[in-house]
Amino acid sequence: MINLAINDTLHEFEADPDMPLLWALRDHIGLTGTKFGCGAALCGACTVHVDGEPVRSCQMPIGDLKGRKVTTIEGARDKVALAVKSAWQRLDVVQCGYCQSGQIMSAIGLLQQNKKPTDADIDAAMDGNVCRCATYVRIRAAIHAAAQDLA
């Protein structure tokens, strides 16, 4: 039996402990905001937080998550998360939107560590998140806007 603490709720279900967190979230828990993009930690679409740190859920076996706290896009609603989501909405960052859950989770992780990131800091933190619509200019601008709101 697997026990997972996700968005402050405990979920108990039967599954292979090797199953990546991505598929447990999507197929067993019904949280579909976390997206499948590559299955190989190459695109960042599946980014969630484990104990506050951004991780690629497609490479995180659920068996390794005992006693750890998972936060997904649906549950990200602390001050930093709300500032990031609001900036994303004000600047109309999204196009297809499919990668944006992962982008936002990475951006929240960055702003929790670095209150005033430079363009170079942003590029370094966000380089693992692919956006095929190339919304990158607005991602940079939205992170700066969120940082300003939080200052």
Added chain:
Amino acid sequence: MFRKSIFAQKRAEAVRPSRRQFLLATASVAGSLVVATRVELSGLAKAATEQMAPMPNAFVKIAPDNTVTILIKHLDKGQGVTTGLATLVADELDADWAQVRTEFAPANAAIYANLFFKIQGTGGSTSIANSWDQLRNAGAAARAMLVAAAADTWKVPAKEITIEKGVLVHKASRKHATFGEFASKAAALPVPDSVTPKDPKDWIYIGKKVPRIDSVAKTTGAAIYALDIKRPGMLTAVLARPKLFGGTVKSFDPSDALKVKGVVEVVQVPQGVAVLATDTWSAIKGREALKVEWDDSKAETRSTDEIFADYRKLAAQSGKPAARRGDTDAAFKEAAKIIEAEFLFPYLAHAPMEPLNATIELKPDGGAEIWAGSQFQTVEQAVAAAVLGTKPENIAIHTVWAGASFGRRATPNADYIAEAAAIAKASSHKVPIHLVWTREDDLTGGRYRPATLHRVRIALDAKGDLSGWGHHIVNQSFVIGTPLEPMIVKEGIDETAVEGAADTPYALPNLAVDWHQADSPITTLWWRSVGHSHSAQVMEVMMDEAARAAGKDPLAFRLALLKDEPRVGGVLQLAAEKSGYGEKLPAGQGRGIAVHKSFNTYVAMVADVSVANGSVKVDRIVAAVDCGIPVNPDVIWAQMEGGAGYALGAALRDKITFDKGRVEQSNFDGYQPLRITDMPKIEVHIVPSTEPPTGVGEPGVPPLAPAVTNAIYAATGKRLHSLPWDFEVLKGA
């Protein structure tokens, strides 16, 4: 949720269109290149002729709760058409943007056809252009019905009633009401026979930044894409496909796959062998355990170098005439200078972030329901019906948000929908089936931008004028032999193969463009901007070379050939002016220009690059775009950013290559997409216009690569041709 809305009840009462309105609509389409007259698909493509009359009931639902729901007949795969199409209706209604909702329309070509295609479908950057009159008419009719309802209730003349941000107002009697209050009464009124959309001076949303309607859902995890569909009892299927294009199943052994926990069935279908499981992870693991032997006797076994060697042989012969102007032979005989170049363009995967997938649920009556990021609803209905042995109208399609497409979801044979239908049909479990492609399936599964070879020879006369242009294009056709052939192939020429070259807007006195159709089992498809994705690089790089060879400025040289094309010349001049074109730049930096017309939209780009020992950084792009009336300038800006980024990623490092028929790239390590570190600054200038709007989803792609290529030349004096760029030759520059 909006079932009670009363406008919806009246949908059956379609109004007779006027013949005149239809003729006007047809005339406005005549200039369109990719989309032309008509295509017949199982008789579904008939009623588009009836669609220029006001159809408020098909497109607008006003509910007693005061929401205005606009039905969106196109797929929104990120290009923002949901916002743009809703804007057209909301403006006519003077609705408050906060009360506007959208819903994707059902699959029904009789009501929701793309007026340019005559079938329901999205592509060719046509969504706004084909809906421009239709949705403004629908909004104007809905407005007239609300006003008539208020006038009748208030006993005042209709012409004295105004609407301010969703509130009906009669000033003299100080009466006011929301749309919701009159929704039921308005719905019972007759639809007006004809309406006049607003005068542009009265527009409240068109031409302004209206917030995207999908921003909140797409930043909170709430937006539902096809991959997020869950149906009771659903099984997930992944499909083992041939390793080589043209391969087929010889035999398979399901026993190891069936041992994987969660796997419930393995079935053979015409496209391969499917593994069905209770969740995606188990299905993927089951496929890894599955043993399949393939029959490759008819498969493609060439490698990329051999394919291009065959293309070179074809290009040396004469092909089918795609364009003939003047006398090119004479021009070359009398030339003062001749320049020749070869351009190679690789196969490219679209690689949308959301891999292809669809859910299908078979119905007891033999029909089916499908949930997908459906881009060619009419084709998908016809294909699924053929697989299942039913009629297309028995296939219901629920279109949902698509995690991009770039052309991939619009296939003439509805490939992945056919797979899902075949698996559901073959399965003994009569439950909903969700077919999921992995990224590996996506990159190795074909439907690529066709690999293309261009061989160009240009002649300059003694005055340095471009006197001759001879051009050979070799590539596969993804249109010939499909139901789309009659609408796209003209006199044996597939327009998607040669567009942007054969129809060049430059006043070239002597032009000969030949097309050579290559053949391979490798499947190909339109890739964002289609033929323009390669032809613009050839035309605009050669134009630069010609100008340099003639000792003329590349901007002035182009403008002299564009005197009869003011919109092409206009964006070029605007981009040049805004970029500071002509300024002297420090050593190691260069500035390049390019302009290209595609899908009736005109885009010029000026690229600034820094080059240091074989590494190139694109510092800035200045774009100018003329897409007619700019419906939403911010969405246009976003599409120019996105188009430039998509093109830059491909030009920097993307190619699908083959080793003895086997695709060499399988995920984002081998096929490396553009990342944030590669993304230049970009500024966009929109030409003010009173022309009807055209599309912006694709036209931002073509000019990017040639602008950068020309900038690299300006910085280094080295001329690159093929894509992706080979920066090795810049070492030491």
